[in-house]
Amino acid sequence: MIPKYLKVGFWLVCIFTLIACGSNNQVDEGDGELLSLDVEFELPEQAEVGETVELKATVTYGNEMVTDADEVVFEHWLTGNEDDSTMLESTNHEDGTYTAKVTFEEDGVYEIYAHTTARDLHTMPKKSITVGDGQAESNNVSEHDHNHHAEGFVIHLMELNEVKLAEEVDFVVHLQMNEVPFENATVRYEIWNTENEDERKWIDASETKAGEYTGAHTFDEAGAYTINIHVKDDENLHEHQDFTFEVVK
The missing domain is CATH 2.60.40.10 (Immunoglobulins)
Incomplete structure (x- = not known):
């Protein structure tokens, strides 16, 4: 007959082994990691008046390419005229990239947002492009320009x-x-x-x-x-x- 204290010891070992195994299953590599929605916004620094320019956003969530973003919309305006902006829907290429094409009809510096919504998150990286000689910036400064924000x-x-x-x-x-x-x-x-x-x-x-x-x-x-x-x-x-x-x- 196995002594009672050996039986108790045996069951204690089993319990601790099960607890250890259960803990290892819950702590997978990367468990609890906070993932971010990132957008690589590609835009040339310069273009000519009348030239077709491609706007391209590559969307990732962690290491995953986002092929099903809820929305990727490009918004552009002539600097100083944000109240008069234009929205462009993108084409989803189903590989994590989203593009749109735009033609600027006058010289100036244009600001562009890549509004992106996916995985219940929204981000909107902004870039600028100089068209032509960039000198036709509007003198009609919008109210936005009088609101100075903290950097970034x-x-x-x-x-x-x-x-x-x-x-x-x-x-x-x-x-x-x-x-x-x-x-x-x-x-x-x-x-x-x-x-x-x-x-x-x-x-x-x-x-x-x-x-x-x-x-x-x-x-x-x-x-x-x-x-x-x-x-x-x-x-x-x-x-x-x-x-x-x-x-x-």
Whole structure:
């Protein structure tokens, strides 16, 4: 007969062995690793007026090529005229690359975002291109240029479709610091009719994705409006930026 203390010892060894095996199965290489959505945005530094330019984004998530991004859209504008930007849908080549073609019809320096949404994340690397002699930069400086941000910080309001009277509209804002989604910020929208600046509405925005903040509002009066986006965090950051839009009947 096997002594009782040997039986107890045998079962203790078995239990510890099972625990050790279970722990090894849970700690796979790379387990718990935070993956990031990265976009390699390829754009020539210069082009000629009338030349067709290819915009190319290569999208990865960790070591994985993202072949099914929710959205890759290129937004471009002549420097100083961000309010007059143009959005270009991309072609998905199903190998992690997304492209679009654009032709610039006048000299100037153009800014371009590669808006990319995938894996519930959004990123928007920005590059610039000089077209022709680059001297035709507009003198109509937009309100964006009067909002100076901390280095590397970006506030971007997604393009609004037609804003109609008495219909709820979602204001979607993306925040980035050094091309990384800026999370856990306190974001508020201050909105007013430009003909009645003393009457202002405040809307609290919620973070719906990493670095993406959404707030909704319904307008009861048509006209020209301004939205000032206020951003704060726990590290004494306080940024704001104005955008203008129209509410139609």
